[in-house]
Amino acid sequence: MKKTILFLLFLSHFTFAQRYKPRNITGLLGAFGAEVALVKEQLQNPKTVMVDGVTFTTGRIGNQKVVVAETGIGKVNAAMTTALMLDHFRPKRILFTGIAGGTNPDLQPGDIVIAGRIAHHDYSSITDKNTPTKQTRNAITKAFNPVYFPADSALLRLAEIVVKSVPLEGIPLASGGVSDRPVKVMTGTVVTGDVFVASSEKGKSLRADFGADATEMEGAAIAQVCYQIQVPLLIIRSLSDRADAEAHIAYDKFYPTAARNSAKLVIALVKAL
Template sequence: MKYFLLPLALLPATGLAEPRIAVISAFEPEWIALQDGLEDAETQLINGNRFVTGTMDGQEVVLFLSGISMVNAAMTTQLALERFEIEAIVFSGIAGGVDPDLSIGDVVVAARWGNYLNTIMARETADGFAIPPWMTSDFGPLGMMFTRTEAVQSARADAPERKFWFEADPALLEKARTLATDFDLPACNADGTCLSEAPQIVVGGNGVSGAAFVDNAELREWAFREFDAQVLDMESGAVAQVAWANEVPFIAFRSLSDLAGGGDGENEMGTFMSIAAGNSAGVVRAFLATLD
C-alpha cells in the first residue's frame, strides 16, 4: 500500500478530480472487513484522518472511518466531500435492532434516517413533563425527552427548512432491493460462532441515529413505536443529513450486532459483532459490483 501525507492547508478545495464512491465505516473492525477487497490502495492523511483510495469490485472508491457518533461522522463526511469528487456515499456498519421482527445478523437498508436524540429536555410540572410553549415536537416523548425537528440549510432553498427525515437515494435503494432477492448472508463467523436464525436483507423502512449507545428496552420500544424504526445507530443520520445538504446520493447498510436492550440477557454486541460487520461488508461489496 502506498502512503503519503497531504497537509490540509495545501489541498485544493476541489480535491482529487476522479469521481469516486465514498465507502464509510464507523470503526476499525467494520473497516478491516471492507479493505480485503481493495486494489491499488493509496492512503492519504488529511487533518489526522486516513482516506484510502483504490478500486473495489469494479468501482473507484475512497474508504474512510467516520468515527463513532454524530459529530465525528458529520465532520469526516463533509471533509471527504470537500477533498474528493464524491458521486455517491455508501455506509457499511453494525447497529442495534429495534423492530421485534428482525434478528441479529440481519442487514437493514433503511429508506430514510432521522436524528431522534435531538431533544428537548422538558420541565417537570404537576401535570407531567412540559416543553416551552414556543417549541414543538412531532413525536410522543420518552419521559422528559421530546424529539425536536430542527431547521436545516442547503442550496435547495434560500431559507432554512424544518426536516426530520433524510432519504436514501431511490435508485440506490432499488439496486439494494434487487440484490436482496438472491444474496445469502452467512450465519457463522470464522471462529464457529453462529446465529440461531438465518440472517436476511431488509430494504426500506426507517432508521434513527443519535449520540448514545442504546442498551435499554424501554428506549428501544419507544423508538419502534414513535419513529416506526427498524434499526438505530450513532452515525447514519448525520451522514444522511450531510449527503442531503450537499445533494449527493446516499445509502446505508447496517447489520444488527445486538437488539439495543431488547434481548433476554446482556448486550449481544461482543458475541456477534464480527458476524454483523462481515455481513454488512459482504453486502456492500456485492452492492458495489451491481453499480454502473
C-alpha cells in the same frame, strides 16, 4: 413577498449544490476500524491519503473507483469525516456499512436493515413560533430539513436486488442447532443518537415514536450532510444486538458476523454499480 423568500431559498440551495462537482468515485464509510478493514481488504491498488489527520484509502473494487474511511463513533465524528471526504474527493455517492441495535421485535441479531429513511432521535428544537420540532435546519438555506432523510431511490432499489444474490453468513442458533438461522433483510427506518441504546424501554419508545427498526450513532449525521449538499446516500446496518439490557453481551457475540454481512452487501453493491 412569500414567493420571493421561497425563490431566494431555492436559489441559494441550487447555487450551493451546483458548486459541488462530483467525480467518478464512490465514498465508502464505516464507524469502526473492523468494519472498514473488511472493505479495505477488497481494494485493488490501495493508496493512503491523509486529510487533516483523517486517513482515507483510495483504490478499486471491481470496475469502481472508491475511497474508504473510518468515521469514528458518534454524530460529530461522522459528520466531520463525511464533510472531509466530500470536500477532498468529491464522491458521486456515499455508502455506509456498519452495525446497529435492533428495535423491531421481528428482527434478531445478524439481520440486516437497509435504511430507506433515517432520522435523528435525540434532536429537538423550538421554531420561531415557539413550537417544538424534531426537524434540523439547513445552515445554508435556513430552511427546515425533513425529520426523515430519504435514501437515494436508485441505490435503494439496487441494494434490494443485489442482496438476493449475496451469500450472507447464517446466524448461529441460540439452541445450538445443526444449521444456522438465515439472515432476514428488510428495508426500514434507522434512527441515530449519541448513545448506545441498551434498554428495552428505550428501544420500544424509539419504535413507537419513529417507527424505528434499528438504532445507531452515525447515520443521520451523514444523511444530513449528504442531503444538504445533494449527494446520493445509502446506509446499510446489520444488527449486532436488540438494543436491550443484554445488548453488550449480544454485541460481543454477533458483532463479527454482523459486520461481515453488512460489508459483503456494500461490496456487492459497489460491484453492481
